[in-house]
Amino acid sequence: MKIVFIINPAAGNGRALKRWRRFEKTIQFPFEQVVTTYSGHALAIAANYRESKQVALLIGFGGDGTLREIIAGAAGSEKLIVGSIAAGSGNDFGRAYGTFTDAQAIEQFLHKPLPKRQDLGEFTNGKAFQFVSSSGIGFDAEISISVNRSPLKKKLNQLGLGKLVYVVYVIRTLLKFEKFTLSVKCDGNLVTYKDVWLATVNNQPYFGGGMKISPSSKTDDGLLELTVVHKISRLKLLLVFGTVFSGAHTRFKEVTQMSSTEFWLSTEKPVCRHVDGDDAGMSPANDLVSYTVSQTDWQSIKLTDYIS
């Protein structure tokens, strides 16, 4: 099996390359390495390996954005397996799919390589966009996009206070966010929600660096989960947000969750959208956007003792 490390030097606030230089010295098996030079490069690199005759393990050395790109490039291939070494700032991918802890863990995998097929989410709005972990609109999207753009993120991460930047933007967004009306079509039923803060579709439980927003999501069950937070005061939303890390927010009546193979969402005005925590433009007003499990799946490492 060919082993390829795909390193995003921009991940982890620019610290990933330094970490990689230390890590590569510990590797005792043959490998290839490619350092990404632009956003979207990891997708192109992974797609190139589709032509390879040999089975290849593509290991993303980065965060959730890097892994989404690699999976988008590798999806559907029988020969490509995707693994990760968490070197980003949020690393929700690792929480759900596991990450290699060190080079020995990769060697153990090579002795007994067990891949596992995983679902891929997809939303279609004229064009199809795939997501590995989640895609959402509203409050959470506005926060994650503001955090990603924030100069404060880099500064606080350098001080080891990365989580604080979320708190700052949660409060800021809480004060200025304008709620919206959302229509959801699911399993033949159409329901309209007023005063909506957010709607997020998940393939795995975590979002935003460890928030367990969709506790019942499973990565390989052929289903997606929709969470809608609506009709809640600013103060109570703050309280609910505090419970997301444990998944206890699902007990609040203002949090509605459902599971299906397909959801159709429509908003009465344009709303901020994220894909796996990255900016995905605005969800347009009055368009029906479908969220489904993609026909294409991908292969991860099977969770066993060799990964955390």
Ligand SMILES: Nc1ncnc2c1ncn2[C@@H]1O[C@H](COP(=O)(O)OP(=O)(O)OP(=O)(O)O)[C@@H](O)[C@H]1O
């Ligand atoms: N050479 C590069 N220069 C600038 N950006 C890059 C480069 N290579 C990749 N990228 C982009 O960097 C972005 C951030 O990467 P990634 O999400 O992996 O790290 P992170 O934001 O630190 O981690 P997380 O998403 O887990 O919080 C990705 O959207 C990717 O497209």
